Each structure stands twice: as C-alpha cells, then as structure tokens.
Amino acid sequence: MIVDAVVSGLALDSDDTLLDLCCGNGALSTLLFSRCRGGLGVDFSEALISIANSYFESPPEQAYILQDVVMFCENPTTPDKFTKILCYGSFPFIEHDRSELLLRLLKDNFANAENVFIGNCPDKEQMSRFYGDQPVERGIENDPASPIGIWRTEKEFVEMAERCGWQAEIHKMPEKYYAAHYRYDVILSR
Numbered sequence: 001m002i003v004d005a006v007v008s009g010l011a012l013d014s015d016d017t018l019l020d021l022c023c024g025n026g027a028l029s030t031l032l033f034s035r036c037r038g039g040l041g042v043d044f045s046e047a048l049i050s051i052a053n054s055y056f057e058s059p060p061e062q063a064y065i066l067q068d069v070v071m072f073c074e075n076p077t078t079p080d081k082f083t084k085i086l087c088y089g090s091f092p093f094i095e096h097d098r099s100e101l102l103l104r105l106l107k108d109n110f111a112n113a114e115n116v117f118i119g120n121c122p123d124k125e126q127m128s129r130f131y132g133d134q135p136v137e138r139g140i141e142n143d144p145a146s147p148i149g150i151w152r153t154e155k156e157f158v159e160m161a162e163r164c165g166w167q168a169e170i171h172k173m174p175e176k177y178y179a180a181h182y183r184y185d186v187i188l189s190r
C-alpha cells in the first residue's frame with residue numbers, strides 16, 4: 001500500500017530518479033528505486049545505512065549514504081539528477097526550524113524535482129484517536145524526539161509548506177492501512 005501510494009502520489013515512472021530522505025534500512029527505497037531509474041537514500045543511522053548498503057546497494061541505480069538530511073540538502077551532490085523526492089515516516093522527527101529549512105532547501109537546491117512526497121505524518125487533530133484513554137504527556141506533540149515526533153494539523157502542514165514556497169496537497173491512505181485514522185501524506189508541488 002505504501003509503494004502504491006508513493007508511486008501514484010509522485011507519478012513515479014521509468015524516467016525518474018528518486019532522492020529518498022531518511023531512507024532507514026532501504027527496504028522501502030529499493031522497491032521504489034526498482035520502479036524508476038533508481039536513486040539515492042540518505043539517513044544518519046549508521047546501523048540502518050550499513051544494512052541498506054549490504055542488501056540493496058547497486059551503483060549507479062541504487063546508492064545509500066550516511067548523513068543528516070538537512071546537511072545533505074544544504075550541499076547536495078548532483079542535485080539536478082533528482083526528479084522526485086520522498087521522505088517517508090520521518091519528517092516528524094526533524095526539529096521545527098530544521099523542517100522548514102529542509103523544505104526551503106528542497107525548493108531552492110533541487111531545481112528538477114517536480115514533487116516531494118512526505119509520507120505518514122501524524123495528524124494533530126486525531127491525537128485523541130491514537131492515544132485513546134492513555135494519559136498524554138504535555139507538549140509531546142511538539143517533541144521531535146518523542147516516539148511519534150511532531151504532530152501537525154493538515155492546515156499547519158499546508159501553511160508551513162506554503163511559507164517555504166511549495167503548494168501542498170493532503171492525501172489519505174486506504175482505510176485498511178493500520179494508521180489511516182491518524183496519519184496523512186503530503187504531496188508538494190512547485
């Protein structure tokens with residue numbers, strides 16, 4: 001379901017080269033790289049990038065590098081080759097000011113990237129559906145180091161994207177997706 005959502009959301013095709021930000025162990029990246037020309041995964045977890053490199057590295061179609069994504073986007077190698085960008089299940093773990101910086105860098109430094117898919121964002125309006133009867137720690141929705149990271153309403157996300165120069169569209173996963181009731185995807189376009 002995730003691969004289908006990303007392929008359709010990005011209109012990913014055989015001419016595209018994908019930049020996968022916060023790619024983790026590459027298990028999702030490799031499925032998407034095989035649906036296009038290939039791409040590059042970036043993550044700052046040494047353990048996860050070493051798994052990605054052991055199992056999936058296959059240059060030039062698939063490469064994985066160990067780096068903080070904001071630092072990578074400040075000074076990217078060969079930025080013009082990327083036509084689509086993905087950040088799945090990870091954007092909430094980036095601090096507020098750095099997430100805005102990241103969106104601006106994607107706009108300014110990746111001129112050929114038409115769309116960005118930011119997947120699996122927790123919806124602040126649905127926090128109570130996620131936590132149910134459990135007590136909720138005060139301020140947890142703004143803590144990128146918490147287990148879910150920063151919660152944003154759809155409106156907050158769209159406004160943030162617009163401040164950074166993007167147009168944003170909210171997409172929902174099919175209901176049978178385990179987290180469909182409290183998460184949404186965002187597709188950015190220029």
Ligand SMILES: C[S@@+](CC[C@H](N)C(=O)[O-])C[C@H]1O[C@@H](n2cnc3c(N)ncnc32)[C@H](O)[C@@H]1O
Binds near residue numbers: 044090
């Ligand atoms: C929940 S995992 C998602 C991994 C992958 N995108 C997937 O969907 O399978 C979150 C990932 O974000 C990475 N991450 C979080 N903040 C990062 C940053 N500032 N720079 C690079 N990687 C980051 C973590 O190391 C972790 O691999």
